[in-house]
Amino acid sequence: MPSHCGCSTGWKERKRALPPWQPGILPAIEPGATPGVQSERRGKHRIYFLRRTVRDWYSDILPRIDRALSRRMPIRRSRTNKSLTPHSMERCGSREKPCFQRVPLLMTVIGACVCLALFCSCAMAPIWFSHDSIPPKLPAAVSFNKGAGRGDPLYLTLRLESGEELLFMVDTGAAFTLLDKSLEPGLGKRYGTARIKWLGGKSTAVVYRAPKLYLGDTQLLTGARILTDDLRMIPLAGQPLQGILGTDCLRHYCIQLDFAARKIRFLDPDLPKSEDLGRAFPLSIFFSTVSAHENLVGVKGAKSDIDTGCNFDGTLSSGLFQQELRQQNLVLTNGMARLAESFWAGETYTNLNVVEYGGRRFHNLVGLRFLARHLVTFNFPKRTMYLQRQSVGPLANEPGSTNTLGSTSGWWETEGLPPSGNDKESLAARLVSAPNLRPGKPDAFSKVFSWDPPRFISVGPPSAKLRVVQMPYGDYRMKVASKVIPVADGEGKLWFEGLPENNRSPAAPVRNRGTLLLLHDYNYQKEHMVPWAWVLAQAGYNIILPDLRGHGDSSGETISYGKYETADLRQLLDYLTQQRACAEKVGVLGVGYGASLALHWAARDPRVGTVVAIAPYNQPEQAFARMARQNEASLSSEVLKEASALAAARLDIKWTDWSGETAMRHLKEPVLLIGGGKDAICSTNDLNALEQAAPAGSKRLLIPEADHKVIGYWFNEIEEPVKAWFREHMPAPTDGQLKKQKTASQ
Structure with a gap:
């Protein structure tokens, strides 16, 4: 997942002439000026202005005293002797005094200044929290x-x-x-x-x-x-x-x-009892930097900043990081090390992901992934953090997560259905029913966008609302990697993940190349397209991720394998262009069911500039039969054939009108077809038939080892061809178009 470690501001205070006895007056910020750490709260600035008053008084008054005393008898030293010479004697009445007797006066002044400075920094330190004497109203949990x-x-x-x-x-x-x-x-x-x-x-x-x-x-x-x-x-x-x-x-x-209840609570800072909150850690707060005198490797004397904006376990200074690499014999992955064992305040923790902080400043940091192992209470007014440990290792992604790519039961699954559930009528109803109406199977991708305030676009008929997420182009410092891991049967298993590139220097600014829509497979949802969103957003494309009708968070009780969906997508594009969220031409990348829909949409909408179709099927009826065989469904081929005919009648369509070949014959722009040699649903015969019907300039890419489930994530071989295809066939918007979109967005 992505990695961000929060931000801290560096300020340079402008010198302003202020009356020394108006410490609470905040000078106005002039346009174009670089403001300091400013607030209209009296408490915080009383400290600053008193300190500045002491500094100015010290730098102004002491030299005057020194000059006044020096005018009576300047202190001189012998060139040969460091002791005071007779010329350094000052006459006072009839007696002579060494001029260094004025030192007690200087020390008195200096002592007064130091005491006043300590008074400002210690006695008045709690005033840093402005308005703490008037507690704010507490929000509900x-x-x-x-x-x-x-x-x-x-x-x-x-x-x-x-x-x-x-x-x-x-x-x-x-x-x-x-x-x-x-x-x-x-x-x-x-x-x-x-x-x-x-x-x-x-x-x-x-x-x-x-x-x-x-x-x-x-x-x-x-x-x-x-x-x-x-x-x-x-x-x-x-x-x-x-x-x-x-x-x-x-x-x-x-x-x-x-984190167990997923709640944030606002408590009265005077009421919580420390024994109910866990172990207490004093917090140091300096210019809004929050730190504790502990670190993730248990080294004494090395403090750490507390940063909930860091979504991994934390960072270590270069010295501590290199020390852990040597002691634990660690291997780096994109600059990140996994500590099998670590120590915080004498307690042991496991499986921490940390990176090296390479800045000039000594810097250790504790992030959210480590804090989430506890019930965390930040009592900022009392400058105390409480940690009540609830887990030694990191939190699991989701209870019951299987790290598989399916999220709901398929139409072919008959377990739990009554005996009549295998008849053609029942099967026809399941073929056209929305997948998200069936029982869910949470996976590693579900809830990726659980943070996102829902945005829905109304489409139809039949009426439905599509959940849509937009991901702007930019450098997210995220690398998507994949490889094949050998398994016992010799076939191999695809492994892929997004790896944060935290230590990579910032790349050149990413140029806006246009808008791409990513369409997921049948029985999947928008979250399953997140790896492609990372790849293509970093290549300069604004990404639109919709949940197709009847999938994910979108509504709609019936799906049609093209008839309703292509109309939905046209209405979605109408909305995006009206909002000037995209240029007139868009590109589309689809996988499986989404790839077939992308081809039919492009055949009916000239605003679709080009399509990358990964594992598209040709004939829907054949795809139904192949899905049933692949999932070992207890369905006879005769019943499935009759059920397919009934489903077409319900939708008032002919399956031949919604075949891949039919879509190809109506396309005017070339497409990129990608298939897997072991794909049992989109076979190589399907890919050949689609290639023959495709418009001139179309290309085909075959990955011999890939099957239908993994071909969409075979990044090590298909990422670069996909990006090259969009660069060639998706002209970047002009400066005028970009300015028009920017003006509209404002």
Whole structure:
């Protein structure tokens, strides 16, 4: 999964002439200026301005005292002797005194300054939490995303005063709350700019007055200013992230993260009993950097920043990281090491994913994947973190996860059905019924987008709503890798995963090459296309991931293998173009059922510029029979044939009109066909027939070792040909088109 380690801001304070006895007055931020750590809260700035007053007084008054004393009798030293010479004697009345007797006066002044500075930093330190004397209203407990602590960051949905809902990441590593730059038109006056330090580099943010943010019906207490930046730079797969909730807000609350219940609770900081919360760890907070005096390898004296924006276990400084590599004989995978055993505060933990922090600054960091092994309570007003350990190892992805690629029972499964369930009428009804109406089988892909505020597009007839997720182009620092692992029977098993490239230097800016829609296979859903979304978004394409009718989160009780679906996709494209979310021409990549739908859609909609069809079937009736055989269904071929005819009658279609060859004959643009040599559903004969009917310029790519389930994820051999095909057949939008889309989005 993607990796992001939060952001921290680096500020340079502008010098301003202020009256020394007006410590609570906040100077206005001038347009174009780089603001300091500013807030309209009195407490925080009383410290800063008192310190500055002491500094200015010390630098101004002491030299005057020194000059006044020096005018009476300057101190001189002998060139040959370091002791004071007679010229260093100062006459006072009839007696002579050494001039160094003025030192007690200087020491008195210096001592007073030091005491005042200590008073500011110690006695008044709690005032850093502005308005802590007036506790903010506490929001009710809310749920967060299922993937939090399991590879995903922690997401909450906040609301603006206008009612617009925004997806925020909760990030204790971010000093200030940020919004995506797309929201700037509604933020009012621009106050200036600020430099932001990210783990992978720096950027320039814009400063605005903070809007009101609500969690549920409760307004959150935030700072007076908010920053905006392009949040697409954050390497998170497909997340339409619109905000980062930083410590300028979180510091006012006592927050409990319950990963078992998926709840975030806001507690009274004076009420919780420490024995109920777990082991206490004092927190140090300096300019909104939250740290604890522990680390992931148990080395004494090495503290760590606490960063919930980091979605893996954490980072180690170069010295500690290299030490662990040698001691545990570790192997790096894209810069990440897996520690079989590690230690935190004397307790043992297993299977930690850590990376080396290569910056100049000594830096250890604790991320969300490690914190999620505990019931976590951040009592920021009391500067204490409580950890109640609930797991030695990382949290499982989902209970009952099988890491397989099917999410619902297929139409061919008759177990649990009454005896009449194998007759042609019952089978015909199952053939055209929506897969998401059947019992679910959660897998490693389900709930990838559980964080996403649902967005549905109405289509029909028949009426349905399609769940759609948009993933903007950009460098997500994610590499998708696949390889074949030999197994006992000699066949081999495909293994693939997304690997975060945390230590890779930032690549050149990705150019916008247009929009691609990714269509999933039958009985799957949009989440299964996430690996392709990573690959193609990093190649410069805006990605649209819909759940097809009757699949995933989309509604619709009936599917038609093309008749309803092609109309749905045309309406979806109408909506996207009306919203100017894409150019007039789009490309489509589909797998299996989605590939066949893509071909029929392109044959009926000239706005589809090109198609990459991975494992498309030719004749739907033949595909039904092959699915039944592959899944060893107890269905006779005669009953299946009659049921297919009844299903066509119900849909008022002819299967021959929805064959792959029929679609190919109506296409005007070339397509790329990809198939597997061991695919029992889209056979090599199907691929040959489709190639012969395809328009001129079409190409075919065959992977001999791949079957139907894995051909769509055979990235080591098909990734580059797919990207090259889209580069050749999908012309990038012009600057005028991009400007038009940008203007419309604002």
